[in-house]
Amino acid sequence: MHILYNLLVSMLLLVSIPVLLFRLFRETGFGRRLKQSFGFLPEEDLTPVAGKQCIWLHAASVGEIVAASPIVKEIRRQFPARPILVSVVTASGYAMAKRIVPADSIVFFPLDLPWLSRRVVKAILPAAFLLVETELWPNFLYSVRQQNIPVLMVNGRISDRSVGRYRYLGGLLQQMLDTVDRFCMQSTIDAQYIIRLGADPRKVFVTGNTKFDQTYTEALPEEKLALEQELGLDTVGPVVVAGSTHKGEEELLLKAFYQVKKEFPHAGIILAPRDIMRAGEVVQMAREMGFSADKRTVLTKDRVVDVVVLDTIGELGKVYSLGEIVYVGGSLVSHGGHNILEPAAHGKPILVGPHMFNFKDSYALFSGRKACVTVYDGGELAQRMLELLKDSALRETMAAETLKIIGENRGAASKSVEHLQEIMEAKEGKNS
Structure with a gap:
């Protein structure tokens, strides 16, 4: 079996040479x-x-x-x-x-x-x-x-x-x-x-899970304010953050956000595609749907947009601190979901789709204690977003339970x- 494995790895390497050369240049x-x-x-x-x-x-x-x-x-x-x-x-x-x-x-x-x-x-x-x-x-x-x-x-x-x-x-x-x-x-x-x-x-x-112990996402009040100003969000609200999204999810999120804007005209959304190479595609999609949108790396402090598309690596953990509510991607499409512990560390009410099989244990823990809400389609996503944004008491209850779970599992x-x-x-x- 070892010999067969080495043959397969060697063959894959040989087949990959044209791709490697292309990427090299x-x-x-x-x-x-x-x-x-x-x-x-x-x-x-x-x-x-x-x-x-x-x-x-x-x-x-x-x-x-x-x-x-x-x-x-x-x-x-x-x-x-x-x-x-x-x-x-x-x-x-x-x-x-x-x-x-x-x-x-x-x-x-x-x-x-x-x-x-x-x-x-x-x-x-x-x-x-x-x-x-x-x-x-x-x-x-x-x-x-x-x-x-x-x-x-x-x-x-x-x-x-x-x-x-x-x-x-x-x-x-x-x-x-x-x-x-x-x-x-x-x-x-x-x-x-x-x-x-x-x-x-x-x-x-x-x-x-050692991710309960992570601290790199912590954002001091002054850091949070600076981040809001950099993203042009210090005069915007409420803010929704959608992290690690996949193809097929951004359209659902933007349609849901359209419903949010009807009742919260100054609302903003931060979309963070899992593959940052898709950032331009997401910006174009948002613009075609009538939103003002731009990538994080080209935003200036005096430019306010409806949709900020995160196109940086390693920043999402802190960006979660800016949201009144957070959606964690890869879950309305059958990808298996992504880590919900980063937004949880900020005490955020969390929304996910039903496909969380890659994070089954943390998902079961948070959803079982009503610190995480599952939505099954775009219509329910919009409904739950509005429900949470309108109900500060519900958000506070979910946030408290979220932080309690984090503390218990460190x-x-x-x-x-x-x-x-x-x-x-x-x-x-x-x-x-």
Whole structure:
């Protein structure tokens, strides 16, 4: 199975060469990313961590970086002398990590080819490797195992779909799971899933969701005011924020917002498409529907528009603080939803669609305690928006419950680092 996997990865790489070359010439910064993906790490990134018993966290993209951020801060507190390395796969993940993660070095993860993995692991030789959520890479984990480096899965999450997909890996999956020393899972369901896939039950622990511990989205009153002024919203209200939206959702949101404007003429909406490359498309859609609209990066303080389209990376968490109500995208279309904990951290009443299967546990928690409202179509979206905007008492009740849930569920990052300390001490005990 390992040989077949390597053949498939090699074939995919060969097929991708034209696309890689195209991006190399057209996309700013892609050359640096591609070079690192082939294991050539810049000296300034390698020097702070190589051979210095660093702690290495791998988080694929933006969502995983958000989950990793509280863990990095806790590692810094518990292991002040240890350098911290963070690796990512996507450019958006890299930008987010640079923005919110206090690491000594941030790099792009090497392609999962045997010789590349061996080279990078030997060059860095971390004291421990932490994979965030479910970043299982066969060749990399094999190289880590060869160097006797302890491995910890943190904020472990297994979607319903992933359970079926991972089974196709057969013995290769079992090898990867056997490499992991501890599985720190978000929920009981995630723990059951990882055990069903073949993890040793004695290594599996439910530590909670580290995203409850995130603090990078906190906005002081002066920060909030400055952000409102930058977006031209200091004279606008009420404000609706729609985060991580997907194709098919923006039209529903704008139609709902049209109904809101009838009763709140000075209302504004911030739309944050998950793919910021679609920002121009969303602006055009809003204009065609009769709204004044512009991208965040071209707005000036004296320009007031109905629709602000967020086209920046890493800013949405703070932008949530500006909304009277928040809609979290990927949920009125069958994408599986997105993280509701960022707006929850601001104590915001939250609206979502019915497709929240990628965040089933946090969704069940918040909706079960009426801190989150589910809408099933565009008409109900408009109805619920108006209901919340008109009823300040309902908004305050939802906000209070939201903040209560956040407070009750903090602590996953510290629990994860306790497990890290134990597996590192166990390794040191074997070596002494």
